[in-house]
Each structure stands twice: as structure tokens, then as C-alpha cells.
Amino acid sequence: MGALVLTGVEKKFDGAVACSGIDLAIDEGEFFTFLGPSGCGKTTILRLIAGFLTPGKGSIYLGEREITHLEAEKRGVGMVFQNYALFPFLTVYENIAYGLKLQKRPGREVRSTVGRYMEMVGLSGFEKRGISELSGGEQQRVALARSLVTEPRVLLLDEPLSNLDARLRDKMRLEIKSLQKTLGITTIFVTHDQTEALTLSDRIAVFDKGRCEQVGTPQELYSHPANAFVAGFLGDTNLFEAAVEHGMAHLSSGIALRLPPPCKRGRFVSVRPQDISLAMTDPGGPNTFKGTLEETQMNGAWVEHVVAVKGLIFRAISLNTMEHRLGLNPGDDLFLSIPERGITLLDR
Template identity: 45%
Template sequence: MHNAPAAPPAAEDHLVLEQLGKSFGTANVIPSLSLAVRKGEMVAFLGPSGCGKTTTLRMIAGLITPSRGRITIGGRDITHVPSHDRDMGLVFQSYALFPHMTVLRNVAFGLEMRKLSRSEVRARALRALEMVQLAHLADRKPRDLSGGQQQRVALARALVIEPSILLLDEPLSNLDAKLRDEMRVQIRALQQASGITAVFVTHDQVEALSMCDRIVVMKDGHIEQFGTPTEIYERPASPFVSGFVGRTNRLSGIADRHGVITIGDQQIRAASAMTGPVEVMMRPHRMRLLAAGADRPSPDDGQNSLRGVLERQTFIGDLVQYHVRVGAAEVVIEEATRRDQGGPAPGTPVDMTWQASDTFVFPASAS
């Protein structure tokens, strides 16, 4: 999805990018990107490596000069304003703490650069550490902290200067799975409590879906979709978004003008006016295997069904995945596990079903 010309900024828009672009030599990394972030919301730039999300964040931060376009904050044009004059708090993937300074001095550093009184610097730095529940570690050095604690120090250092915008670059990628879960909750709670506008870069869909008000899904320097987590997940704008955000099954078919889609020698229905070759996509957890001997549902009841052959069954703790061969394609069905988990044997013909409303249809050329 290429970007339409930017609409006039709305009153509630705080950070506005207007036809922002960046080229490195002959490589046009960001052709033209336009969007508006509202005051007080948290927005994620989500996409695979090389899609342009980090370049965009670094242009917002003033660490990279745009080749074209404009950046405004609260109506003020900051496109060519130096990074240190942009009133932004930055949290890097590497934390970038000063190893020779105490935790308190690390947090106080930005305030000291602003020439505030010693008493005010200390009071504000301690308040910031209290906010991230680390005031009791104020006199320690970064090397004495865990990864999660170091991340919270970096967050406190960014927030203590009371910036207009908080920028986070892959802030949780260096943490283990349990710490990532904890920090997602803490960062979101701090952002909501402070009311600060926050923008962060991630390739992790769980971070984006669980933490953000809206998500920018990027591909090849373009915005594929910009919307709420629910919109992105439930109404993906392209096959790329459907496949990148959440797990999905993908089948090829031929659609007629009545919403009937032929897949091999079988037919399903979808609320689509497309005709000709299409890509059909369904979420694995919205599908289920029919019990042996059960009647296949009727499309007239809003249910789709397909017949295939079970190839294998994979147990992954809270879920069991059934891998079903449908023609040349494989369809995965995910169901909650049970203590007495059984299931058909590999090689068994099986029927699967799902709601017709849970069927995404895209032109085959959109892939």
C-alpha cells in the first residue's frame, strides 16, 4: 500500500510525518511516508528487518537527516532541528548506560546537561527511579543490575527530562522471554500513567499488539497498513499484513461474482466481490477439525469446510497443531490441548471447518 498525500493535521495530532523520505546513494529506502501520531498514544513501527522502520525512527529522533519531506511536533517543524533540541527521550536496544556512573547519575545526566540546580536534579532523578521501582538501587553501577533493571534505568533516564515524545528502538530484544513479558506491561503502564506520546520500533508482533494504541505495518519502505491492533489483526489490508501479524493459512482459488471460491475440486464462500484468481487466508486458531462421522456444515449457515488428509499432529503445550494436506497446500489447525488428547492417525481423511466471516480474500496479484 503506497501512501496517499498527507491530509491536513488534525487538532489532536502531535507527531506528523509528511511525505517523509530517505535515500542512501541510489537506494531509495523510504520513498514517501505520511502519518500522524496523536498526543498521548503509543504507536509501533512493525515490520521485518530492512523494511525502513528503524530509519524512520532515526529520522524522527534527528539522528538521520531526511532526504525529503517534513516532520512536525505540536505544529512545530523540526525537520532540520538538531537531535538535542528536539525534546525527545530515547531508549536504545543496547540501553547505552554510562558504566562508570551510578544508576542515579545515569538518570540525572540529562537534567545536569540542562543546568538545573543540584537539589532539583537529585529530586527528579529519584522520582524517576521510584516510577520504575529502582530507587533502592540508586547507588549501584549498571554492571550490578540485571538486564531488566538496566532497561528500566534507561527508561527512567528518558522520562526524567519530561520529553514531548518517547522513542524506543527495539527496547526489549535483549531480554529473555519472561522479562520481555514483564517489561511490556511496565512500559505500557508507565506510558499510560505519564500520558506521554510514544513511538517504538519492533519486529515482534506480540509487543506491537499488546502494547500499542495503533500499529504501522511496514514493508519495503512503505506503509502496508496503519490501524488499531484489532483492525490490523481482524481486517488485514494485504496478504503481507495477514501473514506477518499472526499465524495464517494460505490457499489459492478462483472466485466468482457470487462469493463462491473454488479450491481444487472443493468450494467455500466468503464476503467478497472479487472474481478470478485469489489468495484465501484463515487463522489456524479460528479453525477446527470435525469429529469423525460429523456432518459437514452448510455454507448457507455461514460455515466453510474443506476435506484433506492429516499429515501430522504437533503438541506444543497449550496448543495442538493439526497439519492437513489440501491438494498441494498444507493447512494448520490449532486447538486447545486436553489432558486426554487424542486425534486421528496420520493419513486419515479429515474435515475442517471455520466461519465464512473469518476468511480473508485478496487478489492473487496482491501477493
């Protein structure tokens, strides 16, 4: 049995299903991410694990012990909330020490443990600061230290980076991953941000409408999505309805794509933007089409091109290097090529 196991978990609110049929096994020391759009049930599942909610069906195990109906404070689970939920009337030290004092730990142990975790999250010297005197990143560190100081078996992080600016979010992402690996603590991270999920996770569970669509490593989910929803949510993709027959995928506009053998069935064609190549002259070969450049967006290290082909819009991404710069302007004609191995057939 894994460090944390959910079997057949379901939760309803006033008859509406928040999550259903949740079966997950999270390994000891794993950084596991719940990914999905707002309202998909991921935070509900996190609160079920924390003990703030009770499932209508199913069971939750931590190690060999069932915790489905156990009080939150007895579970050995720490949680960092989206808004951090710090006590504004307490100092940094008092916030971090709060859980230890509830456990009636000896004063010397409290001081030693709080000092160790404050140093670990880079807050040494902040003991007497008020919460209102801290930046967003510093408040997040306080929340992390407060959750970790009681040394829980599982750490739950509910979108802890969503209130930070982009640069600080990138920095804290690296710090959280490093801290988790140092401590070896089993961690569940909730986010709707695919970049956070891909860069932080050992494994990811993708949710939609209260159900788990797929579980796997970032590479597995990105390269082999189970369905059209996963392909579209985890990374950018060109997604088109298609009719498949005789090794060809026929799109609505009359475009026919040669498929890689063995030919599978599927209602949708998925092509990642970075797998599409563009050229000013016809390179020949299968799956090459003449199109018109609609728009170009420069995003620093890479460039996104929007290309119209027979009424369909394709998005292609290339590196912003001298070698890949085409020097094209909106309205120019060009040729778009899709390699057979870059085509994935999906259902739903």
C-alpha cells in the same frame, strides 16, 4: 494536527531507498507501534524523528512546530536504544541524571527528579550500582528512566525488549505499558514481534520495503488486513493463491471454497488457523474437506494441527481442553471445515 506528524518523508542511503512516502499522524498520549521485518525502514523513521538522520524529502512536525532540521537535543524527544546505550563508567544515578545535568538543572531539582523516576521504574536503592552489576531488565529500566527524566514530549523505543529472555520480556511489556499510561506520554515503539505490537499498541503501522502498508488498531489490522503481506505478518494465517468466480475461490489443488456474500475480488485467500475446525466424522456442510493429519504440536494452552488436503497444507489451532482434544495421531484421516465468514480475499 496530531502530536507528531510526518508528511511525505523519504530517506535514501547511497541511492538506496530506506523509506519513502511516509505519511503518519500520531495522537497525543498514544502508544503507536512501527511493525515490520528487519530492513523495512522502521528504525530509520524512528531516527528521523529523533533527529539523528535528516530526510531527503518531506517534513516532520511535533505539535505545531516543524522539527525536520532541528538538532536532536532541541526536539523534546527521548529515545531508548536496542542495546540501551548506557555509560558503563557511570553509576545508575549518574546515568539517569546525565540529561538533566546537560540541561544545567539545579542540583536539588536533579536529585528530586532522578529519585522520582527511579522509584517509578522500581530502581530505588540502586543509585550507587554500576551498570555491569545489573541484569538485563534492570539495565532497561535505567535506560527508560534516563529517557523519561528530562520529560520529553515523545518517547521513542527501538526494540527495547529484544535482548531479554521470554519471561522477562513479558513482564517488561506490561511494565512499559503501565508506565506509559501513567505518564500519558506519546510513545512510538519499534518491533518485529507481532505479539508485542498486538498487546501494547493503541495503533500500529505495518511496514514493508520502506513503505507503510496499513495503519490501524490491532483489531482492525488483524480482522481486516489491507493485503496479503499484512495478513501474513500480523498473526498466523493460511494464505493461498486463488481464482475467484461466481462466489467461489478456486485454489491450485482443485479445492473450491464458497465465499461469503457480497463476493469481492482478490488474488489470495486468507484463513486464520483458529477459524478452522477439525472433526473425526464428516459434519457436512460447505467448505468441508477430508484430509490427513500430518503433525500435532502442543503449545500449552493451545494445540496446532498440520493437515494435508489434496496436496495443500492447512494449519489449524484449537484450545488444549478436554472438549477439543481429538485423540488423533499423524497419518489419521479427519475432516476440516472452514466457515465462509472466516475467509478473507486479499491482493498482493
